Amino acid sequence: MFLMDQHIQEATALIIDSNANSRSLMSSQLRDLGVGTVKQTPRVKDARVMLEYQSFDIVLCDYHFDSGDTSGQDLLDELRREGLLPYSTVFVMVTSEATYAKVAEAAEAALDAYLIKPYTSANLAERLASARHRKRVLKGIFEAIECEDFDTAANLCLARFEAKDKYWLYAARIGAELLLRLKRFDDAKKLYEAIIAAKTVPWARLGVARTEVASGNLQAARRTLENLIGDLPDYADSHDLMGHVQMEQGDLHEAMKTYQTAATLTPGCLLRLQRCGSLGFYAGQRQEATRMLERAMSQGLRSKLFDMLSLVLLGLMRFDAKDYKGFKYAHDSLAAALERAPGSIRLQRFDMVFRGLSFLLERRVGQALLIAREFTGHADAGNFDLEAASLLTALWIRLSSQEVELEEMMPVLKQLGTRHCTAKASTEILVAMTESHQASAEQFRDCHQKIFNVAETAMRHSLRGDARIGVELLIQQGMVTRNAKLIDMAGLVLKRHAEKIVDAPALAEQIDGLHDKYVKPMGSGSGKPRASGGVALRTAAPQAA
Helix, strand or coil: CCCCCCCCHCEEEECCCCCHHHHHHHHHHHCCCCCCCEEEEEEEEHHCCCCCCCCCCCEECCCCCCCCCCHHHHHHHHHHCCCCCCCCEEEEEEHHHHHHHHHHHHHHHCCEEECCCCHHHHHHHHHHHHHHHHHHCCCCHHHHHHHHHHHHHHHHHHHHHHHHCCCCCHHHHHHHHHHHHHHCHHHHHHHHHHHHHHHEEEEEEHHHHHHHHHHCHHHHHHHHHHHHHHCCCCCCCHHHHHHHHHHCCCCCHHHHHHHHHHHCCCCCCCHHHHHHHHHHHHHHHHHHHHHHHHHHHHHHHCCCCCCCCHHHHHHHHHCCCCHHHHHHHHHHHHHHHHHHHHCHHHHHHHHHHHHHHHHHHCCCHHHHHHHHHHHHHCCCCCCCHHHHHHHHHHHHHHHHCCCCCCHHHHHHHHHHHHHHHHCCCHHHHHHHHCCHHHHHHHHHHHHHHHHHHHHHHHHHHHHHCCCCHHHHHHHHHHHHCHHHHHHHHHHHHHHHHHHHHHHHHHHHHHHHHHHHHHCCCCCHCEEECCCCCCCCCCCCCCCCC
């Protein structure tokens, strides 16, 4: 037995290949190289779950699977994007000559190695040895990441990049991701631009667009993405980010088309199926939304990448279609998830939606009304986010269609709109949940306009040299409305004009209190801002004048 390195016998490996003979051959080759533990699976969806719940040192994955649309690249992209694959894992893609070009392009971005069939044990040993050596050289970076010492990890990456030390390009990609996480947007953009200058790669150009989005410069991001998509129309990640930009700008239908393109490029990607399906729901394309979300549910209900919001949206559509059997299946699936995580406020709220709809299906309107009131009682909570507001709207709207007078509904929706109409995108999502109830849709748009008017008035004060008046207005209205846009804007305006405001520290303390109570909790309790599965239901912070 040939030992590749002194630690190889402690290594665990996973083989993902639909061909039993290939799996058997790879397993034998790995054992001959000294790998201590080798597991195997023929299906991507089973591999996804295994990789989510267990760490492997080595993964050998076939690119093409006969049983479905999902490719090995789809699996890798999802795991990398959601941070479910440790940097220390060596991921090797196995491909035929026909798909070599696609895999070679991906290798530059995220793969550790690739093998072209047929290959020998010597080829496998060479690729693994090289990849494991790189992991050892960059061990300090990976250890800092595992300890969540992201500043240290980012600085180590920057030092390696600046010195053009061994594996500098690989380290630069990791470093840029870390700088984005640390909200050091200018540093991240400089690093991406330096990478482009040194070696033009698609992921670096996409990184520039991501820094522009993160810093709120959507127009610049859109231009960057248009150029990238024009040069590389098959680069699915750029379509993802373009869809996000279009969402932020409130253009649901264009975002839907863009997400459909991304989903078509990677038909087996669970995240893109859900994103496309949820946006289809908001855009009113319910037949397409049902198709996408049902497919996502069949592919990955057990996966961490499956967002339970997909079940709720399916439940709403099946309720509207009077599909009692399909509705019950979705409800039972949600109930099973709630049993696994009984303390999840988010899942508890999802369950309230299902229970309310169940009572309506049974024509027990009084019981459904009690559930709606119970759910409404959550609306004052700091972690009651746009997602929760949209679902509460959906429940009240379906109650109102039961030929009963609901005088309390409009004040509830007004409260939701005042707090959650933070941008055109969030307003359009709430409007989409009103279905054909015109008065509710008009009320949400009116809330949006009133919030915009407050922000505009505050900015006028700021531009005229009365920044303190503008900040006070934003704080006062932030207290009344609990609107994240106004609270964030108060902080930005104060930060920009702090030198001219005598009691700036006292005002900052008030803003911090509002932020901690009504903005910060949006990232906890009911679920962090989500890009996985459905559309992210939080908008970017405003820019100060």
